[in-house]
Structures are given as C-alpha cells and as structure tokens.
Amino acid sequence: MSDKKISVVIVEDDAQIREGISALIKSANEFSLKGAFAECHSLLAALDNILPDVFLMDISMPGMTGIECAAKIKSIYPAVNIVMLTVYENDSQIFDSLRAGASGYILKNTPLEQILDAIKDVNAGGAPMTPSIAKRVLGFFNETGQKTIEYNLTLREKEILHELVNGLSYKKIAETLFISIDTVRSHIKNIYYKLHVSSKSGAVAKALKDRIF
C-alpha cells in the first residue's frame, strides 16, 4: 500500500532498549531508521537534518524530559508524529504528553511487533495507545464531563442563572423574561441561598465551574 519506507528516530537513554528497537526497525523493510539518540539536546541539534516521519520518544531521560522535547519538536514541526514510550502509566505524564502534542502513548513492555504496529498507526494518522492508557484518558473525560452537581434549582431559577451567566443586569433579565425586577431579585436571592454564594459573580463562577449548564 505504502510506496516508501516510514522513517523513524528513536530517543531513549537506556542503551539496551535503544539498540534493541533500533535493530528491530532496521530489520523490518517497511521502516528506515534515521537516527538513535540517548538524550534530547543532541537530537534537537541534529533535528533539521534527520527529521523523520515518526519519533519514538522515551519520557524519563536525563537533561530534558521527553515531554519537553516533544513540545519543542512540535513547536518547530507541528506535523510530525511522536509516540511516547514509557514504563509508567501515570496520569499526569499521559496528559502532559498529550498536551505536548504526542499522538501515541505505549508502554515499554509492549511486544516488539506491536511497537511496529504503533508506528504504522501513527503514520497513518491514528493515535495508538494501549487499552489501559486509553482508559486513563477516558477517565479524565468522565470526571470533567459528569461533574454536573445538582443544586435543586427550579426551572425559573435556572433560566435566571443562565441570564446572569450571559451578563445581563437585573433590569435586563426582567425585560427579557417579562417579569418585574423585584421578582428577579427574589429569584436571585433564592439562587444565592441554594448555591451558597452571595454575589452575582459568585453565582456565575459556580454555574460555570460546576457546569450547571
């Protein structure tokens, strides 16, 4: 299907792993190895000359972490694909890596053939990750997505809170909802009581932070 080899650069401080994977890539005729580095600085210095299709990047390395390095590479060449390679599945490492622009995240104990699959996946525009990593990512989703705390606001109160979030004054809200300003006041008093706040901005902050909408 593919007409040319996928070029790879590996950055990994552990010589054994680095050379193992290097040998693997050299022996597979779908891939070509463009470089193998033990730390980030020498890679960055040589970057312009050896830019590959895909990076395999270790996370914990002396000097500069793979995450920082990935961010640097991405800032210069946004289109390259970077697969992080690590021993730990640690939430903050995963998220920092993803934020740095990594497109894949696999564990070092992954079978070698699957590492090659991951390189192919990422080169095809996919985002390879082990199911356990994916689980962490999804967990993040649910946390932030579900946090819809219920404050037992009535329908009308939610409407009014919504207008507060939109930045309307009491007067404008009264006009919009065709009620008197005193009614607006009354509702807002109750909203404050239920949300445990005592100012418009406090209510707005709570509404947005707790995703009442």
Next chain:
Amino acid sequence: MSDKKISVVIVEDDAQIREGISALIKSANEFSLKGAFAECHSLLAALDNILPDVFLMDISMPGMTGIECAAKIKSIYPAVNIVMLTVYENDSQIFDSLRAGASGYILKNTPLEQILDAIKDVNAGGAPMTPSIAKRVLGFFNETGQKTIEYNLTLREKEILHELVNGLSYKKIAETLFISIDTVRSHIKNIYYKLHVSSKSGAVAKALKDRIF
C-alpha cells in the same frame, strides 16, 4: 488466567450483524452470550435478569439511541462495561458515548477477532478503541487545552481577575493584594475595557469561558 467465561449482551438492530456477532461469541469458548436485542426497550425490560459483564451496543437504533441506552444502564449498574459499536467516527457521537460512560468504541468494520479482543480488553479494565478513534479523543484534548485566548492582560490584571473569579469583593481584593481599593477599581476598569465587559459577573464569565486561567 480467567476462571470463568465473559458474559456478553449485544444490542444491534441490524439482524445480520447481530446474528453474525452472536454466532461468533457463542462459538468462542471464552465467552457466553447472555442475550441479543434489536432495540433498547426490550433490553432494559430484561436487564435485571441478563446483566452481563460486557455490552456491545450499537449507536444508531430506532426508538432509543445506544448512547441514551448506555447512559441508562450505567446509571443503574455503574460497574458494567459497554463497548459502543458504530459505523461512523463522528466527534459528537464519540464524546457523547464517552460521557454516557462507554469504556470502548470500535467500528463495525473491525475484524471479528479484534471485536473479541476488545471485549477481553474492556473486561480487563482497559478501554479499547481504534487508533483513529483515539486520535479524535486526543484532538479534543489539544483543543480545550490550547484555547487560551489572549486579551493582553497584565500580570496584575490577571491576578485581580483571578480574585474576581474566586468571588472576592473589591475590598477583599485590596486587602489580599495589599493595595488600596481605588487601585483595585482602576485595574478592574482596565480589565473591563480589555475584555469588553462592564460588570464583575461578565468578567468572571468571560474568564471562565475563555479559559484565561
């Protein structure tokens, strides 16, 4: 490794696919099929009796979508695993599914053996998804992470805006930052000008919506 079969229920309106996968599961001796449904209502009615380890859930079905159905199941049995099965990789479907509590998301054109792998993965606590789906999920990460609109607020202005978001009054801000209330006023005037708002709550809303922090 596993001491008993993984029980599965499939919900899929297309008879051909439903029966194909049913046959596959019945023939594999690591799995047992606890039920196959063509739509959600009959499944929900029977749910208490046939609760499986893993659901395979089609998304587009007449009556109730698989996403709504997944949310219902999760609200009753939060621990069950649900793998969504679909023909489309559509951003909103993916995210709605994940929010509904799905732990996996695979395409119907996935090879049958990989569907079985996905069931095993999800049962083992993983989150199987194809690399292309994973890519979408990651894309979401970068979007929300990067959307830091810049309003050219100065350091001090950001500090003060931050205190506004925390719900402090002018007076409290003045005390917290050891400056006079008139200075606070002055900064807030400038913040309003830069954010194009004219009230505390408007500023707070903008700060949170545009993720200034």
Next chain:
DNA sequence: ATGACAATCACATAAATATGTGATTTTTAT
C-alpha cells in the same frame, strides 16, 4: 382540602459596583 413549593410582586435600605477624571511612581524596552 391542605400543606409544600413555585412563581410572582412590593418596598426599603445599606453596601458594593461602575465610571469619569485625574496624578504619581516604577518598570521595561528601545
């Protein structure tokens, strides 16, 4: 039928906020 709740309105007042018009002192960049 009746008590609980939701939604509406009124009046009063203290406190906080929004806005204008200045001015002085540091910092920062050219």
Next chain:
DNA sequence: ATAAAAATCACATATTTATGTGATTGTCAT
C-alpha cells in the same frame, strides 16, 4: 535617556446589588 507601559492612589457620583420582610396566586401530591 527616555518614551511607553504598568501599577499605584484619590475623589466624586450615579447605578446596581444584596438583603430583609412581607404578600398573593397557582399547582401538585397526599
């Protein structure tokens, strides 16, 4: 060195908010 930007403070005043204390009218479930 010097102009621009950032941070500080002051005073005045109109508007808006926050809060309390009521009251009336529906709706809804027991």
